[in-house]
Amino acid sequence: MRTILHSDLNNFYASVELLKHPECKGVPVAVCGNVEDRHGIILAKNQLAKSFGVKTGEVLWEAKKKCKNLVTFPADFSSYIKVSEAVRGIYGRFTDNIESFGIDECWLDVTDSLKIFGSGEEIAQKIRTAIKEEIGVTVSVGVSYNKIFAKLGSDMKKPDAVTVITPNNFKQTVWKLPAEDLLYVGKSTKTKLNSIGVHTIGDIATTDEKVLVGLLGVWGKTLYRFANGFDDTPVAGKKTEESVKSIGNSLTDYKDLYNFEEVKTLILLLSESVASRLRESGLGRATTIKLSVTDNALKTYGKQITIDKPTRTATDIAKIAYKLFYQLYKWERPVRGIGVAVSNFTLGTEQLSIDTDIIKDGKKDRLELAVDGIRKKYGNHSLQRARILQDPRLAETDIIGGHTVNPKTNVCGNDEI
């Protein structure tokens, strides 16, 4: 039997802000995006703000209505990343098999470390104490024999706690929980499950698998396995995380965009970041380019194209993204945000076509690599395209150095809300 830990940093962003501003302990605190840049939503809050009913994702003025004394801090992703890395360093003392799930959650497979460090629960307690004492933030750890129950365990007792779920006690603990607590059960799945009288995780486990498959398709089978503790998905450690399948950036502009010229600037900014990250990743060139557009009614459109000649330069990626935008967007509403992503990497080897101009392509490549070098040395703002400089506010946006999350092991995201 495996021993899996799921560790969840409590109110992560807010906790880091409290580390920086200890005078705000005992005050309701929330972290929000920049209001002027229209990212003014609550990204995280502390326990006290939670007790006032402040919710993640709501707009700042809504939150202030509920809690007049709410102290807000702008998000400081570089600190969050630093703390997250330090926490990972602590996990690394106990196992090398660590899978991140977002910036503040991790699964750890400690099966092979039990002989050295003691039982799963003992390791969990050691991790909890180390994080609290060395870093100053708290963590909830779930200990179990599969990833799903470990995650449920970390949600059960908060903050600063350890919950153990064993094959002997899962029926008493996990089965009582509502179905939507299970990973991947969202609103629509919940409605479907409720329609056949399934309300708790125990109900899912005791419903005939065929009924669930009839209702939810393949997911029915998965949820049945999850609820019964049959999940055997491995903790995808370092090796798996390295196999990134796509690199993408998206950004909500601080204002609505009404014409193609404005959209072009944003696409260029995103393409630059994507291209630079692609070059740094050493994955070679990309053959598929994807564009997503969100309009001001929050409706999202997407289109992707596979190109003959793989590329890793910002100019090429942007040019293709412009074309995709032309084909995709009919300007029914102004544009709110854009996302550019590349995938299908050549991994260093590639087929040259007969009409490839090696010299010209090589020049373009070297130029952008030189730009990367300058930016690495003097900062991401040291060298910028004239088009982007036209919009000073956008020019200040540092996408590359911004918020990086890896919500799935096969996706390397870098999204700003």
Add this chain to the structure above:
Amino acid sequence: MNYVKIYVRAVCEFSSDGGIKPLNIEWVDGRKFAIDRVKFVERKPCLSGGVLPRRYTVIMGGQQKYLYYEKEKERWFVEKEFL
């Protein structure tokens, strides 16, 4: 109880196998204090606010004191109770 940071000038020794050891610090009024011994170095949250500072437990003039090192800005500080 609130604490404030007081940044201080420090003379340090960089060892050949890595690591920094403070030798003496200079207080804001110009007085210098020699550090007799560094007892341990650890990562600890400080009371005056900051992300991941390194705490040096040092002996100065026969007394045990905490000296913090801020890596990003490469500077040293001590904490003072703020009344």
